[in-house]
Amino acid sequence: MKFKIKSKLRNYNLEFIESYKKKIMSYNKNQLFIIDKNVFNLFFKNQINIKNFILVNSSEESKSYLRISNVISKILQKKLNKKSMIVAIGGGITQDIVSFICSIYFRGIDWEFFPTTLLAQGDSCIGGKTSINFGKFKNQLGNFNPPSKIYIDINFLKKLRKRDIQSGIGEMSHLLAVRSHVNFSSLNKYFAKEISLKDLIILSLQSKKFFIEKDEFDEKERKLLNFGHTFGHAIESATNYKIPHGICVAYGSLMAFWISNRMNFLTNKDYFRYEKILKLIIKNKINFNISKFKKAILRDKKANKNKIGFILSYGCGKMFIKEMKIESIFLNYIKKFNHQIDFK
Numbered sequence: 533m534k535f536k537i538k539s540k541l542r543n544y545n546l547e548f549i550e551s552y553k554k555k556i557m558s559y560n561k562n563q564l565f566i567i568d569k570n571v572f573n574l575f576f577k578n579q580i581n582i583k584n585f586i587l588v589n590s591s592e593e594s595k596s597y598l599r600i601s602n603v604i605s606k607i608l609q610k611k612l613n614k615k616s617m618i619v620a621i622g623g624g625i626t627q628d629i630v631s632f633i634c635s636i637y638f639r640g641i642d643w644e645f646f647p648t649t650l651l652a653q654g655d656s657c658i659g660g661k662t663s664i665n666f667g668k669f670k671n672q673l674g675n676f677n678p679p680s681k682i683y684i685d686i687n688f689l690k691k692l693r694k695r696d697i698q699s700g701i702g703e704m705s706h707l708l709a710v711r712s713h714v715n716f717s718s719l720n721k722y723f724a725k726e727i728s729l730k731d732l733i734i735l736s737l738q739s740k741k742f743f744i745e746k747d748e749f750d751e752k753e754r755k756l757l758n759f760g761h762t763f764g765h766a767i768e769s770a771t772n773y774k775i776p777h778g779i780c781v782a783y784g785s786l787m788a789f790w791i792s793n794r795m796n797f798l799t800n801k802d803y804f805r806y807e808k809i810l811k812l813i814i815k816n817k818i819n820f821n822i823s824k825f826k827k828a829i830l831r832d833k834k835a836n837k838n839k840i841g842f843i844l845s846y847g848c849g850k851m852f853i854k855e856m857k858i859e860s861i862f863l864n865y866i867k868k869f870n871h872q873i874d875f876k
Contacts, residue, residue: 533734537658537678538745544678546658546737548730552646552685553580559619564610566603566630568622571648574691584610590625592773596665597673600629607637617642620679623649624656628674631662635677645679648688650700650729651778654736655707657682659744676749686730695776697729702778702813704736706760706785709806711739713848716809723812756851759843760785762832769828770820782813790873791865792844795854802847817875826862 534547549555556565557580565585567576572587586606588594607618620630620643627645634643647657660678663671689697701719708715718735721727740757747754764784768777775783789806792798832840841853842861 535738535741537741539660539678540748541660541676542678542680544680544682546682546684548684548686548734550685552683552687555683555685556580556582556619556621556646563619564607564612564616565619565621566626567620568626568648571622571626571688575648575688586610588622588626588629590623592625592665592670595625595628595632595663596667600633600664603629604633604637607633612637612641614638614641617644617680619644619646621646621648623647623652627652627656628662628664631660631677631679632664632674635662635675640677643677643679644681644683646683646685646688650689650692650697650733651703653684653686653689654700654704654733655740657684658737658740660748661750684733686733689729695779698813698815699776699778701732702776702780702782704732704778705782705810705813707736707739707757709785709845709848710756710759710851711742711849715739716806716848719809719812755841755853756843759845759851760788762829762840762842763787765832766825766828767818767820770822770824771818775818779814780818782810783818786810786814786873787866787869788842788844790869791842791861792846794865794868795844797844797846799847806848811875815875817873819870822862822867822870825866826858829858829861 534545537544562584565582567585567587568590569587570590576582586603588603593599618630618634620626630643634641645657647653660676662674662677664673666672705719708718715735718727718732722732743754743757760781761784764781767780767783786807789798789803793803838858839855840858841855843851844854845851
């Protein structure tokens with residue numbers, strides 16, 4: 533399956549392929565690949581003869597500004613020119629590193645992407661955002677630089693741990709919820725084994741495609757894709773990043789639905805229907821430090837003094853921005869959510 537994503541920066545193509553090996557061997561011998569080290573050891577070492585490559589680690593430290601300078605130094609030794617192209621193979625961290633470097637190298641060179649994680653295949657591979665860390669500050673640097681082509685091979689997913697698959701589904705769940713009730717309900721079909729993981733990925737990417745083509749640079753409609761993320765990122769921070777990102781996003785979506793219900797924006801019927809779906813992903817209650825959670829919310833890029841625009845919902849496909857005082861959210865909702873949410 534193929535589809536084109538319309539972009540003001542660069543229209544680009546996404547294609548589902550059956551064999552990453554066949555596609556990679558079709559590149560010329562001098563092609564530079566930047567590959568996640570774990571992916572290289574699992575899928576390429578002693579299997580595919582690639583001579584021109586650079587390995588990167590899939591850790592948050594690897595996408596720090598200083599660590600990225602080391603990758604740039606290695607690229608400089610390869611003597612690329614403005615017409616050169618880099619092929620990235622890995623998950624979201626590899627994507628961030630390569631996208632950022634290619635946006636500034638010779639003021640911009642071309643790149644293509646083979647996403648190898650479910651988080652990357654079902655969400656981050658399209659949209660063009662890059663996020664780079666600086667010192668202790670996460671995702672503070674970045675820009676928009678989509679690849680010219682994306683090749684998705686679900687065979688990469690066969691080596692992922694179960695928790696990584698659950699995390700990827702958790703990330704996709706927020707895209708499905710923001711797009712429509714029909715798309716969000718497809719999660720029920722997936723867990724009932726009525727549709728495949730590939731079907732779910734396609735639905736997720738089509739959901740995101742709708743928003744990025746309407747608002748590529750996060751000025752209006754695309755902001756709604758932050759649904760679940762303001763709370764989810766804070767949960768990650770409050771649990772010292774011990775919970776996978778996508779699970780935190782699903783939990784943050786549950787929290788946003790719960791608050792929407794308590795504020796009478798969302799009916800009880802819809803809330804319990806959505807809760808049941810999200811609990812298929814989350815499985816267990818997440819206990820987090822309220823004080824750390826609050827500090828993380830205050831550090832959020834969307835925070836303006838003591839207010840923040842939270843993404844709430846009238847129902848799937850009907851998200852909206854509600855600006856509220858952070859103290860009000862904590863006193864009236866977060867503490868109650870922590871006590872009342874039940875996973876029995």
